[in-house]
Amino acid sequence: MLVADNVGMQFQGLSALSEVSLRVPAGEIRGLIGPNGAGKTTFFNCVTGFYRPTSGSLSLDGRRIDGLHAHEISVLGVSRTFQNIRLFSNMTALENVLVGRHAKISVGGAEVASDRTRSGHRIVDALHTLPGIPRALGRGLAEVAGAVSRPPQVRTAEREAITKSRELLTAVGLAGRENVVARNLPYGDQRRLEIARALATEPKLLLLDEPTAGMNPQESAAMVALIRRIRDEFQTTVILIEHQMRVVMGACERITVLDYGRKISEGTPAEIQRDTKVIEAYLGTRAIAGQPHAAP
């Protein structure tokens, strides 16, 4: 599924990620943990195309995705939620999910997934997009014409998208909240809505950035159940950034630990709990001598 090979991300001399390699097999729920500033969200930003990694490669099902645009990666099947909730706050719950359906709603002509491959050179990449311009113009014109004239297939596509979006809202437990404006939803519901919106893109790989942040133990437990159910029902692979150890240990099959942008450990929850390197990263070196059984 996802293979990261020696991924590095440098910001003007500051190394946020270096030589991070990991493989996440299909269907797994992987935990990504580490102290603040370890590079967890940076890793998500690299996988989703928000950042272009400065070294190494990322591939999804054997296909290079590093260097592609965020929307292209989304169409290829990677979707995410955000640490600080980033909903379209003035749109309703249903509209938020409908935006997630964007690439799945066909408007006058099938939307083709990008066939762009990464050459590694900015100008070469730009030249590669040139032959696509007439086609893009044609599709743009078709979309405007379709929106204005509303032929039956456009209306059907819209209706189907609405049905599907309602199903997704029901799946995350937001049935009946369709027409509530996102900013007016309670905090926990906003987190659920972000997940529904991410699922709307039909991801193969779902990246959840601290889905239980700010939740009490009951809410967190419900979130863990939801994540497991999503994996089973939607057949997605999940990578989860999490600080609450109870959640990580309860939800994840394997855990990867980052510290200062490097991978320091990987294994099952039980293995991670025993790993001295991990304890050191969280609690400092003295802690090992003093409290050998301290859980991270």
Place this chain on the structure above:
Amino acid sequence: MRETARRVRQRRAEFGRRVPSNVRWLIFCAVLLAIPFIPFFTDAWIQMFFFVGLYVVLGLGLNVVVGFAGLLDLGYVAFFAAGAYTLGILGSPGSAIDLQLSFWAILPLGILVGAVFGILLGLPVLPLRGDYLAIVTLGFGEIIRLFLVNRDDLTNGSQGISAIPHPALPLIGHIESFTEWYFFILVLAVVVAVVTSRLRDARIGRAWEAIREDEDVAAAMGIDTVKYKLMAFSTGAAIGGLGGVIYASHIGFINPAAFSLQVSIDVIALVIIGGMGSTPGVVVGSFILVGIPRILLLKETGDFLGRFNWLRDAINHGVDAINSLSPWNLGSLPPANVWGTEIADDTRFIIFGALLVAIMVLRPSGLLPSRRRQMEFEHPTEAEVSPKATLA
């Protein structure tokens, strides 16, 4: 002030409950259709309504860019000029490319040229956001105007182009009278309003809205933000081009002076005053910014204000008294019948400025805001209150 606004809103809500919205629309349309047949409205009035309609078309076009996609474009006049000169150059006898095509043959070309200019402007400015975008588009508008002045082999420079064709219709013949022009712009404004509201309600409108709300997240949801921003630019520009064609044909003569920065400012101001993203807002904004100054210039307004010469005399007596006592000379008020023209010509921009400030303070979402814009202004998002948290 706030109290009054609340009461007005309450009364409006009550009115809304008594009269269903489709009935209100019917009344509104009936009034619009009846206007040319009311004897009170002379040709000058009808022409005023025509210009209100023209600016409604322009406002609706800019609304796509600014209101829907959230891209602040201060160079909208460029597309207006592109449409107008397309008709001028291709349609006027004796112009550089004298094809003498009919109005109807050039209309789609004008729209197309507008759209192409929209893409040309859009491509280099796409990575820019907010203020930077506004400045670059402002420059683009000026570049186009200077181009029109300097490429006189093509545009006849500041001499301008005259004898621009009028549209011909079966049965009616050429559109000449003010009433015919009025109906022409009315039909076009309705068509443009339907087109933009359908765009807003479709997938493309949702994509624009998502981009306006959070561009990065929109991209993460599979929206090609570059493509959709270009589409917003070119759709808005195409409507601007359409407005330009109509304007050139109605006036019959164009020169670069008609395409100054002032047009861009008028259109953006009417969109803001009316309420960004809102179609009724554009109509109201256009009436206030374009209609009222023209009403002030009418002869009837002068005659009406002439009745207030007693007031002018009284004020002047008072001012004279002050003048005789103080070292400063405050001058005196002009005759009452020219008050309207004085305001429309000289004081207009001061009043516009004050109006804009007042709207921003009292009703930042505009007079008739779209539902969503209203929410945005009443509940600023976290990002607007505190510095936006970075991605890392």
